[in-house]
Each structure stands twice: as structure tokens, then as C-alpha cells.
Amino acid sequence: xxxxxxxxxxxxxxxxxxxxxxxxxxxxxxxxxxxxxxxxxxxxxxxxxxxxxxxxxxxxxxxxxxxxxxxxxxxxxxxxxxxxxxxxxxxxxxxxxxxxxxxxxxxxxxxx
Amino acid sequence: xxxxxxxxxxxxxxxxxxxxxxxxxxxxxxxxxxxxxxxxxxxxxxxxxxxxxxxxxxxxxxxxxxxxxxxxxxxxxxxxxxxxxxxxxxxxxxxxxxxxxxxxxxxxxxxxxxx
Numbered sequence: 001x002x003x004x005x006x007x008x009x010x011x012x013x014x015x016x017x018x019x020x021x022x023x024x025x026x027x028x029x030x031x032x033x034x035x036x037x038x039x040x041x042x043x044x045x046x047x048x049x050x051x052x053x054x055x056x057x058x059x060x061x062x063x064x065x066x067x068x069x070x071x072x073x074x075x076x077x078x079x080x081x082x083x084x085x086x087x088x089x090x091x092x093x094x095x096x097x098x099x100x101x102x103x104x105x106x107x108x109x110x111x112x
Numbered sequence: 113x114x115x116x117x118x119x120x121x122x123x124x125x126x127x128x129x130x131x132x133x134x135x136x137x138x139x140x141x142x143x144x145x146x147x148x149x150x151x152x153x154x155x156x157x158x159x160x161x162x163x164x165x166x167x168x169x170x171x172x173x174x175x176x177x178x179x180x181x182x183x184x185x186x187x188x189x190x191x192x193x194x195x196x197x198x199x200x201x202x203x204x205x206x207x208x209x210x211x212x213x214x215x216x217x218x219x220x221x222x223x224x225x226x227x
Contacts, residue, residue, distance in 0.1 A: 034215070043116075043202055043218035044155070089154055099168065100216070102154030 002027045004092055004103035012109045013080055021075040021106045023090035028068045031093040034100070035064050035075050038087045047088075048075070080110045118203050118219035126227050127193060133222045135186040135203030144186040145216070146178060147202040155202055161186060162208070193226045200224070 003026045013019050023033070032051045036044040048057045048064040050073070056065040063076040073090055087107045091100040116137045125131050135144065143162045147155035160168035161180040175197075177189040186203055200221045206214035 036218075041200065041221070041223060043118075043220040044204075044216075046215050046217065049215050091154075099157060099160070102156075105152075105154055 002030075002092060002094060002101045004090060004101050006088075006090060006103040006106050008106060009104065010107040010109075012111060014111050015080060015082060017080050017110075018076070018078050019080055019108070021077070021088050021090075021108070023073040023075070023103050025071045025073075025092050025101075025103075027094070028071050029094065030068065033064075033066055033073050033093070034091045035062075035073075036089045036091065038089060038105075040087075044089065077108075080108075082110050082112060085109050116203055116205055116217050116219035118201075118222050120222055121220065122223045122225075124225045124227060125190065125193065127195070129193075130189070130191045132190065133188040133201055133203075133224075135188075135219055136184055137205045137217070138184055139205065139217065140183075140207075141205035141217070142183060142208050143206045143214070144180065145204040145206075146176075146186070146188050147204060147218075149200040149202055149221070151199075159188075190224075193224075195226050198224055198226045 005024050007022045034049045035047045038044045050057045050066040061078040066073045087105045089105045090103040119134045145160050146158040148158050149155040157170050158172045159178045164180045175192050179187040200223050202221045203219040204216045206216050
């Protein structure tokens, strides 16, 4: 059974810092990996999707990398802003079908 | 239009009530999903509809009954719920679940409280 873990569970950084969120998964036979953002009591917003054949994806200040063989992904946020405060979830898709397995999430707070 | 719209945003119901959650998307997506999320936990998949047919039921209790009237609408009918069913219910859609691993678009959710 696929297990997805995110470390740290919570993180507080001052505005302007660069930061890295980590995601690890136990079964490397994945189709792709997605990073989502969730604000309290709200739905999820897809940030980046990395196909299993790709190594990284970038969108603005966000960069996500994927190392399938080691079962790891990282989300790099450059020049963090208070508006980045949210919970960040990674999710992996197995080899078939869109049945995401979500990670445990990292709650990020960016302070002024 | 890249939105998934869920109504109502909040719902309080008693254990004997019958209510329905609604979800709508106009992106032409052919796969729609229901997820359940407890506080401070990741979302858990409940149901997947692909081309208006139920393709995945994650052993959800029968007090939750999904319905897909057409490719744009997804309902979740609730009956005789328990207090432990209180959670955020999220709807999502993707272009086609058969291909595997499409980008999911989520609604803002319905916060359900069962008294």
C-alpha cells in the first residue's frame, strides 16, 4: 500500500526566505505527482504536476522536483510571502487510474 | 470557466435528515470525484464517476449515495448520517480519469456538521 509522508508537518518562516517542503512515498511505481495548496476550510488548488518521466516543473516562484527512484519530491518556494501561508499537500497517482494518495501535509506560515 | 462550484458551503443536519450536496463544472471534464476530509487530515477518496458512470466506490457506507445526472453535475445524497461523518466534503473534476493522473480541479467544499 502506497504511503506518502510530508516533512515537516508545520513550518514558520519570515517573509522573504526561500524554503523547501519534502514529500516521500513508499512505492516508486507512480504515474505522476502533484502538489496542492489548501487554505483553511477551503478546497485544494493544484500548483504543479510532474509526470513520472519528468524531473521537475516550475511555475513562478515555485519549483517542484521528482526523484522516483528514491521516492522523493521537493517543493521549493522562493522569496516567500505572507500570502503563501497555507497547507501544502503532495499526492501521487499509481500506475493506473486517477486515484490519488495524499500526503499528510505541511502547514506553512510566513510571518511579516 | 475553470471552476468547480459546490453548494451549499455549510450544512448542519440531524441524524434523521436527508440532504444533498451539489457539485457543478463547465470545463467539459468527464471525470468527477467526491472526497471527504476530516480536520487536519488529507482528503480521502469516496467515489469516482467516469463518463457519468460510477467507476470507483471506496467502500463508502450506503448512507452516502452519489448520483451523476449528467457530465456537468454530481450530487451526493446523505441519509441517516452519524456525527463522525462531520467533515469537509470536496468535489473535484478532471478531463478523463481513464488516462490516469490528470490534473484535478477542486471545489471549495461543503463543511458538513451532523448533530
